[in-house]
Amino acid sequence: MEAAITSRDNAKIKFACAVRDSEKRRAQEGLFFAEGPKLCLELAKSCTPRMAFATAAAMAKTPMLSALNPAEIAPHVAEKLAGTKSSQDVFVLFETPAPAASVLQTAQRILALEGVQDPGNVGTLLRSAAAFGFDAVLLGAGCAAPFSPKTLRSSMGAAGRLPVVQTENLPAALQTLRSRGVTCLAAALYRSVALDEAGSDFPQGLCVVIGSEGQGLTQETIDACDLAVRIPMTDRVESLNAGVAGSVLLWQFRGV
Structure with a gap:
């Protein structure tokens, strides 16, 4: 099992934040950023997850998140990823659907x-x-x-x-x-x-x-x-x- 991500400057964390904050970056990468266990699990029914992060506490509370194969992150890293005032401790980058x-x-x-x-x-x-x-x-x-x-x-x-x-x-x-x-x-x-x-x-x-x-x-x-x-x-x-x-x-x- 990989060690938990504890640095807020980790390359994957910085990448996820860039996708979260920039419509241009989302378009370039063909990805979008979602937050929260309920939303992420719902989106996983119809969209392909590319990269996922979750705290140990979130994994313990919602075992179904294991299907997303998230990297464990420390709570202070989750705070950086959070797009809301209160972190929900689960974050996923999904492939953006491109219907014809x-x-x-x-x-x-x-x-x-x-x-x-x-x-x-x-x-x-x-x-x-x-x-x-x-x-x-x-x-x-x-x-x-x-x-x-x-x-x-x-x-x-x-x-x-x-x-x-x-x-x-x-x-x-x-x-x-x-x-x-x-x-x-x-x-x-x-x-x-x-x-x-x-x-x-x-x-x-x-x-x-x-x-x-x-x-x-x-x-x-x-x-x-x-x-x-x-x-x-x-x-x-x-x-x-x-x-x-x-x-x-x-x-x-x-x-x-």
Whole structure:
């Protein structure tokens, strides 16, 4: 058995921290960083672990972690790896899934996001999409990275269970979906219909398109959709955040 890593300057520890902190480094290495026993074990069901670390206390508490073959680390090393205030003592670098854009040719329930910058909202929407039977996610420009530590914590690993395809031209991607009969519904206030008026039968597939709370969807993206829909609300609030509003839409058009 290898000796525990006790140096905070260990090359593997420094590498893991670099992947944790830099989206550019994550893209270069094809890896993402996850923290915590529950999240890491969940991700291991759908993603390939490349490098894992855990304290002796974490291993004793959660014996199932042995399947990840983690290197033992001292508690003060875990503190360096921790991306949160309180270390969860388990850290894994996973290979980033890279689904082909062709998954959109057969997906029947698709979530599309534009300009949703908050990792918490993106993570919430990924989790809701998985919960409500959607089978692919399309991320347009300006969205928080699906495999950043903050997004992962919010999604509880949903990005590992759903194919996530990124595009720099969301309107064009929506037009491609429509060309095969997928109905694209834009979440927007103006010139929109209430959810219960949007119908429920989408035999060729459905794409729900959601923008940020502050900016909403661009007009070009709305124009690329079949219909704009809105959530009926009282006048007590002006709007819902993207995570909440999007989750309502995903439930309304669920495929489960």
